[in-house]
Structures are given as C-alpha cells and as structure tokens.
Amino acid sequence: MNLHYGMDINEKGHLTISGCDTVDLARQYGTPLYVIDEDFLRLNCRKFKSAMEKYFKNGRVMYASKALNTKAILKIVDSEGLGIDTVSGGELYTALETGISPKKLELHGNSKTKDEIEMAVKNDIYCIIADGFDELTMIEEVCQELSKPINVSIRLRPNIDVHAHHAVQTAKMDCKFGFGVIDGQAIKAAEIINNSKWMNLHGIHCHIGSQIFSEDPFKELCRHFVDFACDVREKLGAVIKEFNCGGGFGVRYTEADEPKQFEAFIKLISESLTTLCSERDYPLPLVSIEPGRSIIGETGTTLYTVNGMKEITDIRTYCMCDGGMFENVRTALYDAKYTAYCASKMNEKHDRFVSIAGKCCESGDMITWDTPMPHSLARGDILAVLTTGAYNYSMASNYNRNTVPALILVNNGKSSLAIKRQSYEYITANDLLPEYLK
Numbered sequence: 001m002n003l004h005y006g007m008d009i010n011e012k013g014h015l016t017i018s019g020c021d022t023v024d025l026a027r028q029y030g031t032p033l034y035v036i037d038e039d040f041l042r043l044n045c046r047k048f049k050s051a052m053e054k055y056f057k058n059g060r061v062m063y064a065s066k067a068l069n070t071k072a073i074l075k076i077v078d079s080e081g082l083g084i085d086t087v088s089g090g091e092l093y094t095a096l097e098t099g100i101s102p103k104k105l106e107l108h109g110n111s112k113t114k115d116e117i118e119m120a121v122k123n124d125i126y127c128i129i130a131d132g133f134d135e136l137t138m139i140e141e142v143c144q145e146l147s148k149p150i151n152v153s154i155r156l157r158p159n160i161d162v163h164a165h166h167a168v169q170t171a172k173m174d175c176k177f178g179f180g181v182i183d184g185q186a187i188k189a190a191e192i193i194n195n196s197k198w199m200n201l202h203g204i205h206c207h208i209g210s211q212i213f214s215e216d217p218f219k220e221l222c223r224h225f226v227d228f229a230c231d232v233r234e235k236l237g238a239v240i241k242e243f244n245c246g247g248g249f250g251v252r253y254t255e256a257d258e259p260k261q262f263e264a265f266i267k268l269i270s271e272s273l274t275t276l277c278s279e280r281d282y283p284l285p286l287v288s289i290e291p292g293r294s295i296i297g298e299t300g301t302t303l304y305t306v307n308g309m310k311e312i313t314d315i316r317t318y319c320m321c322d323g324g325m326f327e328n329v330r331t332a333l334y335d336a337k338y339t340a341y342c343a344s345k346m347n348e349k350h351d352r353f354v355s356i357a358g359k360c361c362e363s364g365d366m367i368t369w370d371t372p373m374p375h376s377l378a379r380g381d382i383l384a385v386l387t388t389g390a391y392n393y394s395m396a397s398n399y400n401r402n403t404v405p406a407l408i409l410v411n412n413g414k415s416s417l418a419i420k421r422q423s424y425e426y427i428t429a430n431d432l433l434p435e436y437l438k
C-alpha cells in the first residue's frame with residue numbers, strides 16, 4: 001500500500017489520518033466527507049517557503065486558492081507566511097472575510113467583471129494580473145472612478161507546450177489565457193499599462209499548466225520571461241519588478257505519478273533566471289510561484305460509504321458509493337486517476353478489481369475505474385480516495401440536487417469541522433415560486 005504522509009492503519013484494521021480513525025470520522029460527520037490533514041498542509045507550505053528562501057533573496061509563494069478556497073484553509077496558509085492568489089470575486093471575498101491582509105492578495109482571471117476589479121482596487125490588493133485588452137480598459141476606468149492606483153502584472157502566453165491533459169495546458173498559442181508574446185500583444189499591453197496614469201506596470205506572469213513532472217517547460221518559461229523583460233526595457237524603458245512563474249507542480253495520484261521534490265523546480269528556476277539575467281545584465285526581480293495542487297492535493301482524502309455492489313458478468317464490478325461528480329468531477333472532466341482503499345478493511349488483501357461509481361445520472365459519473373479492493377467489499381464499508389484536496393471541493397456542484405459534503409481538518413488525533421455539509425434547506429433556499437405558479 002502506498003499511503004500518504006500522516007496515514008497509518010490501526011489495530012482495528014482501519015485507515016487513520018493524522019491519528020484519526022477514518023471509520024469513526026465517517027460515523028461522526030457522515031459521508032461523503034472531505035478530510036484535510038492540517039499537519040501535512042503546513043509541512044507543504046513550509047517546504048515551498050523554505051525552498052524559495054534558500055534559492056532567492058527575494059522570493060514569494062502565493063497559494064493558488066482555486067485548488068481549495070475556504071476560510072480555515074486560507075487561515076492556515078496565511079499563518080505559514082504564504083500570500084494568496086485568487087481568481088474570482090468569491091475567492092477574493094473569502095480571503096478578505098478571513099482577515100487576510102490585502103497586501104498578500106492577487107487577483108487573476110481571464111474574464112474579470114468590473115465588480116471584481118472594483119473589489120480588488122477598493123481593497124488595495126497587492127496586484128491584478130491582467131489577461132486582456134478590455135480588462136485593461138476596465139481597470140483604468142475603475143481606478144479613475146475610485147481615484148486609486150493599482151499594480152498590474154501581465155499574463156503572458158508564450159506558446160509553451162507541456163505534457164499534461166489539454167484542459168490544463170494554459171500557455172499554448174491557441175488558449176484563452178493571457179497576452180500572446182509572439183504576435184506582439186503582450187508588449188502592446190505593457191505599453192498601455194506603462195502609459196497609464198493609474199496602472200503601475202508591475203510584473204509578468206505565466207502559468208504553463210498543471211500536474212507537470214518535468215522541469216524543462218519551466219526552463220523555457222525563464223527564457224521567455226527574461227527575453228520579454230529585456231524587450232520591455234528596450235522598447236519602453238521600463239523595468240519589470242516581478243517574475244511570477246505560476247504553479248503546476250505535479251503530485252501523486254497513483255503509483256504511476258512520480259513527482260519531483262518541490263525544491264528541484266525552485267532550484268532550476270533560480271539557476272535559469274540568475275544565469276539569463278546576468279547574461280543580459282538585467283536586475284533579478286522578485287520571483288514568485290503560485291502552487292495550488294502541490295500544496296493541498298495530497299493532504300486531502302475523501303471518505304465514502306458503499307451503498308451496494310453490481311456485478312456485470314464477465315465485464316466489470318461496480319461499487320456504488322454515496323459521492324460522485326457533484327463532489328469530485330475530475331474523473332468525468334479529465335479522466336483523472338486515483339488511489340482508493342477500503343478504509344474499513346485495510347488489512348484485507350486488495351486484489352479484486354472494482355470500479356467506484358458515483359450516484360449521479362451519468363455513465364461517466366465515476367470516481368475511479370478498476371481499482372483493487374478486498375474481495376469482501378460490501379454495502380456499509382467505508383472507502384478512502386486519496387489526493388482529493390485540490391479541485392474537488394472547489395469544483396463541487398449541486399448536480400442532481402446533491403448536497404456538497406462537509407470538510408474537516410484532522411490534526412494529531414483531533415478533528416474539526418471546517419465546512420458544514422449543505423442541507424436540502426440550504427440548496428433550496430434561493431428557489432422562488434413566482435406568484436402565478438403558487
């Protein structure tokens with residue numbers, strides 16, 4: 001068995017996470033249940049922070065909160081000294097409500113609304129990462145209306161191909177994010193910001209994709225950053241103050257994934273930028289990264305109850321769990337793979353292949369296909385699906401009017417509720433019956 005940090009098997013043969021019996025957690029909080037190991041989360045934050053401190057005089061880690069944005073998680077990440085990257089009004093609002101200093105917040109997004117930009121400018125956040133020309137016009141308008149300036153960085157699309165699912169490749173030429181470098185859009189954006197009364201030309205940014213295991217695309221990114229910064233210096237006489245390298249560092253979902261130590265990526269970025277900047281006599285600016293999945297992904301586990309088994313003779317055995325694409329859409333969306341265990345029977349041999357199905361009305365509503373489970377797997381057993389900390393809760397929906405599960409933190413034998421399970425009352429609270437239908 002390939003258990004994550006903080007996991008163990010107790011004398012009852014149950015999976016434990018940070019000293020908590022997962023079968024007891026399932027009983028206490030109900031299932032499906034998102035479980036986050038707080039100690040593991042803090043460890044990941046510290047690993048990134050200390051790697052940045054080791055390799056850069058001036059480096060910053062911004063947690064990409066799209067992976068999992070909720071008050072308790074933001075509070076923990078903030079207490080470990082990381083900044084927070086948000087990508088919507090809702091994420092930014094949650095961070096502000098949590099009491100995170102606006103100076104530690106940045107706002108991303110390829111289709112920001114005027115309201116979102118207003119929230120950012122009004123609250124004096126650290127930086128907006130601009131993604132399009134119309135957005136630059138909107139930022140200018142908002143700043144003028146509020147008589148407030150704002151730091152603006154430019155999201156670059158330098159045409160970098162990474163070996164990842166097409167849906168998480170974010171810097172190729174034909175993709176909705178950022179300003180093209182090759183076609184001259186990015187330098188035009190720099191010129192607009194540089195000539196603006198309200199926008200401060202701050203930095204350049206690029207997020208090349210997600211679940212990346214190779215360092216090579218980051219090397220390519222460094223070259224594009226220094227080339228572009230030199231171009232800006234030459235054409236506009238301006239100096240870029242921050243290189244933001246985005247996130248995307250891969251994590252372990254199954255044994256087939258072999259993630260690198262975070263430090264290896266940081267070391268490579270540092271060596272590449274230092275060499276390239278000194279070759280071009282460019283002052284090395286503040287360097288930041290925006291890891292999401294690699295901070296929270298492996299710290300999360302989802303617990304399910306088995307509702308029943310269905311054998312399709314000579315074809316496949318399905319195990320019906322009480323979750324599905326409403327709480328984990330990644331399998332349906334990206335054909336994601338997961339490691340799963342029978343948390344209530346960890347000491348039994350896992351050598352019968354079953355496919356874990358959700359409860360939604362779609363054949364593609366699967367948690368994971370053909371995964372080894374004990375022969376005795378049956379109704380009432382508790383399943384644990386690993387590495388569900390990132391893009392599970394944050395992508396949850398009410399499809400089929402299922403309620404979004406609760407999320408708990410576990411730490412050294414203690415558990416605490418961090419998000420309440422939705423109730424049927426909650427999900428119907430905004431429903432109205434127009435007068436004529438009553």
Ligand SMILES: Cc1ncc(COP(=O)(O)O)c(C=O)c1O
Binds near residue numbers: 249
């Ligand atoms: C701009 C930006 N930064 C950071 C991230 C985080 O990526 P990951 O969770 O793979 O580290 C994303 C993910 O989509 C992103 O779009």
